[in-house]
Amino acid sequence: MNFAGLRFTSVGVLLFAYTWHKGMWQEIKQHRKLFLNLIFINMFMGYTAFYFGVDFVSGAISSIIMGMTPLINVLLAHLLASNDKLNGYKIVSLIISLAGLLLIVGMGSDGEPLDWKGITGIILLLLSIIFQGYSAISVSEEKGKVNPIFLNAVQMFFGGALIYVIGLGTEGYHSFIGKPAGFYISLGILVFISVFAFSFWFMALQSKGAKVSDINMCRLINPILGAVLSWIMLAGESPTFSTVAGMLIIVSSLVIYFKGAEIVKYISTRK
Numbered sequence: 001m002n003f004a005g006l007r008f009t010s011v012g013v014l015l016f017a018y019t020w021h022k023g024m025w026q027e028i029k030q031h032r033k034l035f036l037n038l039i040f041i042n043m044f045m046g047y048t049a050f051y052f053g054v055d056f057v058s059g060a061i062s063s064i065i066m067g068m069t070p071l072i073n074v075l076l077a078h079l080l081a082s083n084d085k086l087n088g089y090k091i092v093s094l095i096i097s098l099a100g101l102l103l104i105v106g107m108g109s110d111g112e113p114l115d116w117k118g119i120t121g122i123i124l125l126l127l128s129i130i131f132q133g134y135s136a137i138s139v140s141e142e143k144g145k146v147n148p149i150f151l152n153a154v155q156m157f158f159g160g161a162l163i164y165v166i167g168l169g170t171e172g173y174h175s176f177i178g179k180p181a182g183f184y185i186s187l188g189i190l191v192f193i194s195v196f197a198f199s200f201w202f203m204a205l206q207s208k209g210a211k212v213s214d215i216n217m218c219r220l221i222n223p224i225l226g227a228v229l230s231w232i233m234l235a236g237e238s239p240t241f242s243t244v245a246g247m248l249i250i251v252s253s254l255v256i257y258f259k260g261a262e263i264v265k266y267i268s269t270r271k
Contacts, residue, residue, distance in 0.1 A: 001051055002171055005164025007187060008043065011194045012157025019150040027146065028154060034142050035154050042135035043159020048166055050128040056121025065125040067101040067223055070216040072126075073133035077212040081137050084211045089260030097220055097253035103246030133216075140205045140212045148202030156198065217257050220250050 028035050054062045071094050077084040139151065176183075204215050224247050230237045256263070 001048075001163060001167030002174055003167075003187070004047065004051060005160050005162075005167050006176060007190050007194065008047075008156045008160025008163060010160075010187070010191045011198070012153055012155075012160055014191070014195055015149060015153030015199070016157060019147060019153050021150075024150065027150075031142070031146050034138060034146065035151075037135055037138050038151060038155035039158045039162070041131050043155050044162040044166075046128050046131035046135070047159070047163055049124040049131065051163075053121045053124030053128060056117050056124065058118075061118070061122065062125060064102065065122060066129070068098070069129050069133075070219040071098060071101075072129045073136065073216040074213040076130065076133040077137055077216070080134065081212055082141065084213050086213075089264075090213070090257055093217070093253045093257035093260065096256065097217075097250050100246040100249030100253060101220070101223060103242045103249065133212075136201075136205055136216075137212050139202055140210065143206045143208065148206050149199045151202050152199045156194070214258070217254060220254060224250060 053065075057065075074086070074090070074094060078086045139148075204210060205212065227239075227243050227247065231239060
């Protein structure tokens with residue numbers, strides 16, 4: 001938590017330096033509902049639930065739960081967004097993509113039944129997904145009102161500070177001075193990635209005509225890329241039948257999601 005708080009706050013400082021402008025505090029006050037949503041629900045509650053959750057469950061279970069993020073967010077968008085409803089093709093796509101995800105991440109665990117800690121971890125991970133999905137919908141509903149990079153700066157700085165405070169309470173104070181070089185390299189890489197990744201995420205959510213469900217379905221590419229990178233970068237990692245099959249199933253689900261109606265129409269005209 002301390003490291004995460006430091007990372008997010010550092011991102012906020014860098015983005016504030018880039019987006020600092022006259023009247024920005026008035027802008028924050030004017031759109032305080034959106035900013036408070038991002039600071040407290042998205043960053044503070046979402047990431048606090050995430051970090052405690054992954055600490056309570058095995059890597060296999062957390063991979064499965066977090067792999068479901070796009071699917072849960074699509075359902076949230078259907079329930080909460082103003083113009084983002086499911087149709088038959090999308091429902092079929094969600095079911096197929098879930099099967100693909102399970103094949104990629106695997107169903108393995110230590111075989112022991114879940115205790116209260118494991119159940120709590122799963123609940124926290126699901127809450128993390130819901131908190132952040134709700135915030136993404138809020139950003140999408142407020143298209144064009146606030147610079148997405150400035151949104152990211154505010155949520156990262158203040159949300160990161162709150163996460164750091166939680167870290168102090170749960171982990172105690174740890175000095176970041178005099179750490180090995182690898183610590184600062186890792187921090188620098190994560191800060192660099194967060195500066196762009198979160199900003200691009202907000203840009204996508206606020207793009208004209210963009211729907212939260214469509215953007216989230218594209219996130220199903222993440223487990224595919226993760227598997228491919230692990231094969232390339234980690235010793236002993238290699239493709240398996242289940243992971244390759246899962247990848248093909250996910251790609252098929254995305255085709256159905258975005259092009260299902262056109263495919264059915266094409267097939268019907270060919271008869």
